[in-house]
Amino acid sequence: METFKPPSALNLMGNLRENWRRWIQRFELFLTASGKVKETEKVQCAILLHLIGDEALKIYNTFTFGEGRDKFSVLKKKFEDYVNPRKNTVFERYKFWECKQQEGETIDQFITELKTQAKSCEFGDQTDSMIRDRIVFGVSDIRLKERLLCESSELTLEKAA
Secondary structure (H helix, E strand, C coil), X not given: XXXXXXCCCCCCCCCXXXXXXXXXXXXXXXXXXXXXXXXXXXXXXXXXXXXXCHHHHHHHCCCCCCCCCCCHHHHHHXXXXXXXXXXXXXXXXXXXXXXXXXXXXXHHHHHHHHHHHHCCCCCHHHHHHHHHHHHHHHCCCHHHHHHHHHCHHHCCHHHHC
């Protein structure tokens, strides 16, 4: 049987809600791919608590449970309730505005990274224009940057991409 790499510990820095969303997605994929989804909920909870990392385990130890301590859905909900109010929009926007195209990164990869970052920034109906502007500021190809700047007010996210 193939072995599947479990997710690394939950990252508690930055956008905790987004970090949790991605971590639990990877964890549930791991359970399915490894066949552990067939285990009891108590075993699934133990696997989650084993993999989630020391700092997140400390958070778990603060939870109070009525019934359902060994129910996966209850444990998942406890973590979701914990992470949902903890979003630092200023920090998320800082990360977005600091994002630059990395060496070896394609323009498509850069745009995907910007779109991913922008989801956490609460830009609302300004999201596309913010991404467009960050493309112009952050693209590493000087000729492309000049071409984008020449587009002036007619430049849209679609044209920039």
